Amino acid sequence: MNLIERAGLAALHRIDPEAAHGLSLRALNAGLVPLPGLVTSPRLDCTLAGMALANPVGLAAGFDKNATALAALSRSGFGFLEVGAATPLPQPGNPKPRLFRLTEDRAAINRFGFNNDGMQAIAARLQSRPRSLPIGLNLGANKTSADRAADFAQVLATCGPHVDFATVNVSSPNTEKLRDLQGPAALSALLARVMEVRAGLAIPIPVFLKIAPDLSPDEIAEIGGIALAAGLSGIIATNTTLSREGLKSAARDEMGGLSGAPLFEKSTRVLAQLSLATAGRLPLIGVGGISNADQAYAKIRAGASAVQLYTAMVYQGIGIAVRIAHGLEALLARDGFASVHDAIGTGRADWL
Template structure:
């Protein structure tokens, strides 16, 4: 049994959100050592990713453990989601393990200390790979398009790429921004904001796996029409597969982990078909093994991202995937 396998029962005996905070603290203390493994490097929008395995946003919302996360082997680390102003998120409890299903449900609600505080940490952090910053809007915002433009503009000064996250199910009304013409307005404003001293910082768009086929096609066309550099597919799902066994499956929020695998595969195929090769697609959702990571890449994904699988497989999963690749 791995070291993580021995440690996991103790972590699972702790409240999930507290266990998460302890993990971030441990990674912050550990820091990072050496270079990120170069395995099948990929170039997107002029950025060379040393390997195609990235950390999805949500684990390190405030950019506290960047060096430690690169130390796990990730070719890219995406922090956030960050909002213009600090916000506490939704009431606790808001994070739930579905151990029988190797899944997680969360309704965190973009809890973060605000983009300004995070960017101060980013400026001081050691980077061994590509750093992405994921931005969102404040829950009580009167102008969410302005929130995104502000976040993109600030993040673009320090990030290798910036992700616009309109896919979270835990901020009321946020997913409405995935539809045209609202999405075109948002992307147009973000396109202006991403220009920093004459440099066009790469901009990615993250969409939900719950969009139907027409919704995916509309989002892809909007991304292409507005010069977005890559599409991240997707985020957590509000759907609940009939196969779920855990009593926590009825909790409100977004479902991630192994049960998302089939849906994520389908949506990757839809996004690739809609883009027709014009837009790199990054696969997220249910990637919990070297075989699954390889399958998504072979299906056409430019990169893969993971997060929930670390809860069940441990930090060694990243290097196991890289070894398989």
């Protein structure tokens, strides 16, 4: 971490977390953050559901909810970006405060509740997005919706022409009963509607499903089967957790989803179980608790084709993307892998 990043993080940590989040986006757009540009090499160059990635390190949804910092983020060293979640109608989300730093645990708890500007505003910004790397959108449903499955389909129909992939997010714990859509009947029906819309796009983009870490092995296997049957392009494992096991920070009992370091082992176990259940037939994206190259590499060896991160940026700054990409290059070379693809799933048994 350079001195500019260190000083900026120190200043941001003195103010309210959500205000700090907003300031970080403004700093990126104002050019106040040094950005390295594209980070790649023959070993890091890879594909994800047919999309060419300069490197397998992606930005998870939630940081740029409204697609307002795409130009800067496209030069920050990530191999791909995911923005959102977007809902059909704008909504304010849950009352503040709704974001909490757990510094002692290198974690965060949020209960945002899909606060966003709505699909029309987000689609307009995505129309003028950079084309230097894949950019996807996390699809959400309005809190007041009477038909949440229709919401996901509507957002895809509106924004799908302007993105490279989309993610069906039924795993956020902050919209009441949203996780109920992970049940087999509801999930199958929802995915059928989303995939019908995808088929009607001029370019049928990859569609991923983002799942919760708080699932049993049987539920994980069932979801894997449903995803395969639906024709999905892959699964993102995982979203935030409701668990509070082992936390030390004062804010540990706040309601919401926990992300960051404490999630690493739980989410990686789910990833490995999902890799086993789908037998390599679906690309997986590993998310949860990644804060260094060793952990990103562990996700890949557990079965991930690519990884995403967000919370670690709170503690290490946006430069973490470059550090992890370079670290992955070194780890792959150390173990004799010529490509990311060659390493996928080679350590899965360690997590089962």
